[in-house]
Amino acid sequence: MSLFRSTAAVVLTLGLAFATPSLAQKKYDTGASDTEIKIGQTIPLSGPASAYGSIGKVQAAYIHMINEQGGLNGRKINLIQYDDAYNPPKTVEQVRKLVESDEVLTTFQLIGTPPNAAVQKYLNEKKVPQLLAGTGATRFTDPKHFPWTIAFNPNYQSEGHIYAKYILANYPNAKIGILFQNDDLGKDYVKGLRDGLGAKAGSMIVSQASYELSDPTVDSQMVTLKASGADLFYDITTPKFGAQAIKKAAELGWKPVHILDINATPVSQTLVPAGLDNAKGIISVNYGKDPLDPQWANDEGMKRYKAFMAKWAPAEDANSGIATYGYSTAELLVHILQQCGDDLTRANIMKQATNIHGYVADLALPGMTTATEPDDWRINKQFQMMRFDGQRWVLFGPILTDEVRTN
Structure with missing residues (x-):
């Protein structure tokens, strides 16, 4: 059981990104415009996996921080969240609402294996990214059959291989x-x-x-x-x-x-x-730093994380692996959207998500980097x-x- 900069550092980093305008023509799909990037998510705020609801709360806080700092290239991220209670039929209902009524550009971090499985075929048929799915089941790293799905969590079979060794x-x-x-x-x-x-x-x-x-x-x-x-x-x-x-x-x-x-x-x-x-x-x-581990007390990434939690998500448990997970996934989402530049199409989101190179998250363990390739969509495949x-x-x-x- 599936990364921040200090406020000044974030502003500097984002500022540098914004200072390099793309020469390419702006391209938008449904859910994107000059002013907004609309993203949809279901999370279990109730039900048997309600402990994971805090993931969405931390992610929302991260997005709020980014928006307060000016957004991405002047665009605010509009994160729409619905409670699905970790109930697959409810997930189907809510995801259809996100796609057909809210008209989101992409889904993000739908939480849980059964909920993700319930909407995988639908999202792929609609060609809407199932981005950074909150599951490590093998079926969510299968570009041949599901080219619009990419999972964030380490593949569960990969984790099983490590335990076997x-x-x-x-x-x-x-x-x-x-x-x-x-x-x-x-x-x-x-x-x-x-x-x-x-x-x-x-x-x-x-x-x-x-x-x-x-x-x-x-x-x-x-x-x-x-x-x-x-x-x-x-x-x-x-x-x-x-x-x-x-x-x-x-x-x-x-x-x-x-x-x-x-x-x-x-x-x-x-x-x-x-x-x-x-x-x-x-x-x-x-595959990430534990806030309770004293060896990270002076780690810059951990300092940024704790400063973020104190300012933007003070009601959540900063020492929880659930909070660090929420922070890490939101951080990677922003990285992918930055890579997209002004080409905010669903196809480009998948292209950028599967072309990540040398990305080092704030809470990644030393020696771990995130890399994806067009023929290897596993975002996290390193463990300790x-x-x-x-x-x-x-x-x-x-x-x-x-x-x-x-x-």
Whole structure:
């Protein structure tokens, strides 16, 4: 469980960008003009994944800051947000409204695998970008079949490959029990682990249990997994169910090696409700700086992030991975729109999103850069392992790059 400049630095950077006018003729599609760039988004402000609602709040604050600083080439970004409650039918209704009534230029950061899956075909048929989709399911990095979709999150299979490497190197005789969300998110993580384990997958994986988003708890699944004799727990959940799984493992006295997917790693949304002591020792990965990690206290990117949060999003938890995610995605959106210049067409948005070179986000870990190519649309494909020490996540090991393209 998927980057800022100080105010002065932002103004300087944007000013430099604006000082270089494009010689090309202005080009606009629906949703863009000399004064406005209209962008649409659905977020779960309610429902089972409401913890992710703060992502949209931070993104809106970032856009507000950009607009207050003059916008992009004099254009204000009009971010239209609707609550879809992480409910796919609701997402369909809201996205149709964004496209057909609000007439947005592009969607941005629709949150969640099931919601994105529900509108992927529609957006591609309408040739409206599904830009920086908030999911890492493989189907959202498939330009051959869905040329108007590009995901922000690391591919879930890529993350699974990294965990498999870690397990084979450190726990080659592990008996693995898997809890997974029964949708594209969970199935991709399972496939990534199985592919990474290779021939050993059949003997190492001793139990699998799935859950539905509508399930009240995962207690019964946890009882089943413990009874299987598994001594390594591969926990593929979102914050609500991740917290339940961690808490239930503690209640059962089950203490396996615990690997948690990145989606469920936010401390305040998952680990605090689960009990920080219960979460101690859990292993995951990250691709960004943690505001709670003291090693970034004097980091310029972190300073810019914290200054932004204090001024523009003071009601949100600046120490949350959800807030850093919201900041990072909004920062990249602005970068892509800057690259578009005065060619604000839907086709050019996709062209620029798939031609990012040497981009270093404010909260990227040292040594990590963002790059996309016309034949490799993975925005984030680098990771570093981390372990929860009872208070914060602690990074360890080298930067790891997944070289296996899933499409």
